[in-house]
Amino acid sequence: xxPLLDLPTLWAFIIAFAVFAYVVMDGFDLGIGILFPxxxxxxxxxxxxxxxxxVWDGNETxxxxxxxxxxxxxxxxxxxxxxxxxxxxxAMVLALIFRGVAFEFRWRDPGHRRYWDFAFTxxxxxxxxxxxxxxxxxxxxxxxxxxSYAGGWWDWLTPFSLLVGFSLVIGYALLGATWLVxxxxxxxxxxxxxxxxxxxxxxxVCIGLVSAATPFLSGAYYERWFAWPQxxxxxQVPLLVGLCSGALLVSLVRRWEYWPFLLTLGLFALGxxxxxxxxxxxxxPNAVTIHEAAAPHASLQFMxxxxxxxxxxxxxxxxxxxxxxxxxxxxxxxx
Numbered sequence: 001x002x003p004l005l006d007l008p009t010l011w012a013f014i015i016a017f018a019v020f021a022y023v024v025m026d027g028f029d030l031g032i033g034i035l036f037p038x039x040x041x042x043x044x045x046x047x048x049x050x051x052x053x054x055v056w057d058g059n060e061t062x063x064x065x066x067x068x069x070x071x072x073x074x075x076x077x078x079x080x081x082x083x084x085x086x087x088x089x090x091a092m093v094l095a096l097i098f099r100g101v102a103f104e105f106r107w108r109d110p111g112h113r114r115y116w117d118f119a120f121t122x123x124x125x126x127x128x129x130x131x132x133x134x135x136x137x138x139x140x141x142x143x144x145x146x147x148s149y150a151g152g153w154w155d156w157l158t159p160f161s162l163l164v165g166f167s168l169v170i171g172y173a174l175l176g177a178t179w180l181v182x183x184x185x186x187x188x189x190x191x192x193x194x195x196x197x198x199x200x201x202x203x204x205v206c207i208g209l210v211s212a213a214t215p216f217l218s219g220a221y222y223e224r225w226f227a228w229p230q231x232x233x234x235x236q237v238p239l240l241v242g243l244c245s246g247a248l249l250v251s252l253v254r255r256w257e258y259w260p261f262l263l264t265l266g267l268f269a270l271g272x273x274x275x276x277x278x279x280x281x282x283x284x285p286n287a288v289t290i291h292e293a294a295a296p297h298a299s300l301q302f303m304x305x306x307x308x309x310x311x312x313x314x315x316x317x318x319x320x321x322x323x324x325x326x327x328x329x330x331x332x333x334x335x
Contacts, residue, residue: 007301008294011073012283014307015066016272022062023268025318028261029056031176033099033124034169036117038195044188045117049103051183051329055321056103060096061314072303076147077283077293083149084142085134085156092130099123128172129165133157136164139278140217144287160213167206171268174199178261183329196260197252204245207267211238214278220286221278234277241270 029052039045071078082089099120106116133156140160143151177196181189215222225234244266251259283290294300 007297007304008073008290009281010304011069011294011300012280012290014311015069015073016276018062018066018069020269020272022059022066023272024265025055025062026059027172027268028052028175028179029059030099030124030128031172031174032180033120033176034128034173035176035180035195036121036124039188039191041114041117044191047184047188047329048180049106051180054325055318057100058318058321061318065311065314069303069307073295073300074283074290074293075295077288077290079147080142080144080149080284080288081138084151085137087153088130088133088137088156092127092134095123095127095130097123099127124172125169128169132165132168133161135168135275136161139164139214139275139285141285142287144284160217163206163213164210167203167210170199170202170206171264174203174264175261175268178264182257182261185328193252193255197249200245200248200252200260200264203264203267207241207245207271211241211274214274218286224277237270237274237277241267241274244270 032048032052036045036048039048070081100123102116102119102123106113106120109116137156137158140158142149143155174196177192177199180192181196184192215225225231244263248260248263248267251263279285281289281291283293295303
């Protein structure tokens, strides 16, 4: 008897949700680190840091859920993807540790604050670039032979993966700038509006370049985007991107406080949708499908029980934390 639920597909959506939640929660946090050199040392940087201080250290929860979920739900995909992307993944993990240490020490060691600020920025840029390169390398395809990775150590390093990495740096920086527009006032907010205007144009250009290149990475991608009649559906994605981009630019010109951040998140959501159009139902593009890579049905069922309890708890805690620390950021210190 066939199972009532397509558990591999359900778990693919759970992992996709975790990835998007990570972008929502940690994207603006990393973006503030990327933008740190553009703010003056002292009150401006302190205000930017204070805007994420109460919530920053819980944001990586979603990254752990996404990575751990991939390992548990799709062990074959994990065994193929990890060896292919060891270098950028290790760089990302070390950079996140580095910036976490810098976040804490810049308050406790004011005599060396400029060095900790540099470490905070460097960790943010490297972590973001590594995430983008990882995504680009996965999207361009991984060499698979049998059930193992069959490529080389440097296969992840290509012009396309670097383009995706650079685009993510611009995207996270825009999230950081629009977050500061929401959370700050005065000079910091004005500076953030100016940065957001330039970054919005940059992100729109980057989205256009990545979107133009992706269908030509693989014949399968081209078919998914342009074959008839599904092109009637897929064409809605670039249309929505265009509408969202226009609304974002208008919101920044009119200096709205909340819409720029929400519309930037909308662009990231549409980017994730576009990624799904290109890859689904593969978890390793053009090599392994989600059903081929999935753990046994009983294992997926067992994990689903835990996920159905833990994910609502994480969402409730996260929502409560953001509610408690809502409103504009004050000038008080982190500790």
